[in-house]
Amino acid sequence: MSDVFKITCPSCKKVFDAGSAFNAHIESTKKEEAKKAEQQAENKYRSRLDSKDKEIEKTRKEEAKKAEASAAKKYQSKLDAKNKEIEKVKKDSDEKAVIKLDKKFKDDTKKKEKESEINNRRLLDRLSKTEKIIKEQQKIINQKSVEVQGERQEELIEDFLKRKFPTDKITPIKKGERGGDCIMTLYNKNNKEIGEIYFESKDREKIFQEKWVDKLLKDMQDRNIGYGILVSVSLPKDFKEDDAYVSRHNCILVVPMSYQLMHSVVSFIKNELEIKSKNNKNFDAAGEMKRLYEFIKSDQFRIGLRGVFLKIIKIEKNIVKQKTFFEKNIADQELNLLEIHEELNNVVLSFRSKVGSVLPENLLERPKDK
Numbered sequence: 001m002s003d004v005f006k007i008t009c010p011s012c013k014k015v016f017d018a019g020s021a022f023n024a025h026i027e028s029t030k031k032e033e034a035k036k037a038e039q040q041a042e043n044k045y046r047s048r049l050d051s052k053d054k055e056i057e058k059t060r061k062e063e064a065k066k067a068e069a070s071a072a073k074k075y076q077s078k079l080d081a082k083n084k085e086i087e088k089v090k091k092d093s094d095e096k097a098v099i100k101l102d103k104k105f106k107d108d109t110k111k112k113e114k115e116s117e118i119n120n121r122r123l124l125d126r127l128s129k130t131e132k133i134i135k136e137q138q139k140i141i142n143q144k145s146v147e148v149q150g151e152r153q154e155e156l157i158e159d160f161l162k163r164k165f166p167t168d169k170i171t172p173i174k175k176g177e178r179g180g181d182c183i184m185t186l187y188n189k190n191n192k193e194i195g196e197i198y199f200e201s202k203d204r205e206k207i208f209q210e211k212w213v214d215k216l217l218k219d220m221q222d223r224n225i226g227y228g229i230l231v232s233v234s235l236p237k238d239f240k241e242d243d244a245y246v247s248r249h250n251c252i253l254v255v256p257m258s259y260q261l262m263h264s265v266v267s268f269i270k271n272e273l274e275i276k277s278k279n280n281k282n283f284d285a286a287g288e289m290k291r292l293y294e295f296i297k298s299d300q301f302r303i304g305l306r307g308v309f310l311k312i313i314k315i316e317k318n319i320v321k322q323k324t325f326f327e328k329n330i331a332d333q334e335l336n337l338l339e340i341h342e343e344l345n346n347v348v349l350s351f352r353s354k355v356g357s358v359l360p361e362n363l364l365e366r367p368k369d370k
Contacts, residue, residue, distance in 0.1 A: 195273040226299020
């Protein structure tokens with residue numbers, strides 16, 4: 001067959017003759033196209049069917065989910081109602097139990113508070129008693145401490161006097177016995193007694209009191225001792241820094257707590273007594289006159305006169321006090337009487353101004369003395 005009768009398929013580029021082969025090829029192509037179209041239609045149908053199934057399945061699942069949710073909601077509602085009912089029953093029961101427990105708690109608390117109050121009272125009583133005992137013991141301790149301190153100073157003074165004046169005698173006043181601390185008996189070179197010094201010490205008081213001096217003078221009179229030394233931490237107002245001592249009643253010396261000053265003062269008194277002793281020895285007179293003279297110049301006579309003089313001064317002070325009191329009392333009464341007179345006159349004048357001259361004018365005149 002000549003190439004003139006050959007044709008090429010524009011679709012598949014296959015070469016055919018112009019005869020039957022071309023027709024057969026066309027038929028075959030149509031079948032294939034039809035088959036392909038059928039397959040595509042089937043695939044499209046299946047695709048739509050699958051999509052529909054998915055939509056149906058989705059809808060079914062959603063409906064099932066809604067139905068399940070609705071059923072769950074109904075079940076939960078019934079469950080909540082049941083729980084509420086149970087809770088109500090439980091609450092009623094619990095309230096009764098709570099009320100009962102609360103009452104028991106309050107009763108127990110009240111009981112415990114009462115017991116606690118009783119225990120606290122007992123504890124406070126014990127504490128009060130203990131505090132009282134402690135205070136009493138502390139007072140005793142302080143008193144003992146003060147006594148020990150005072151006794152210690154007394155012993156120090158006694159030891160000092162014994163060391164510095166070994167030829168003289170130091171006699172402590174017994175504890176509990178009325179009086180001062182110790183008595184120093186002085187002797188001259190011939191070992192003859194020439195006089196005594198009465199010692200009293202004050203080591204605790206911050207303010208000096210003159211009554212200490214009066215007491216010391218009274219103790220000296222009772223023991224017939226002519227000189228006294230008051231050793232004190234606190235000093236009289238008339239004591240000056242440059243002074244070694246201040247004198248009271250011409251027989252008592254108030255000195256600070258200084259061993260050096262004590263030594264000087266005792267040495268001074270001892271020297272004075274030694275001079276007096278020599279003068280007494282050299283005096284030549286009749287026996288009676290000499291004894292009278294000895295008594296007049298003795299410490300006993302001198303201190304006795306001083307004691308009488310102090311009592312006179314004390315009586316004078318009391319008289320002045322009583323006189324001042326009575327004068328003030330009389331002046332107060334006179335002032336009160338004058339005020340009463342003025343008030344009475346004012347009452348009468350006020351009555352006359354409102355009522356008239358009902359009352360006589362000489363109603364408040366003083367009667368004439370007969």
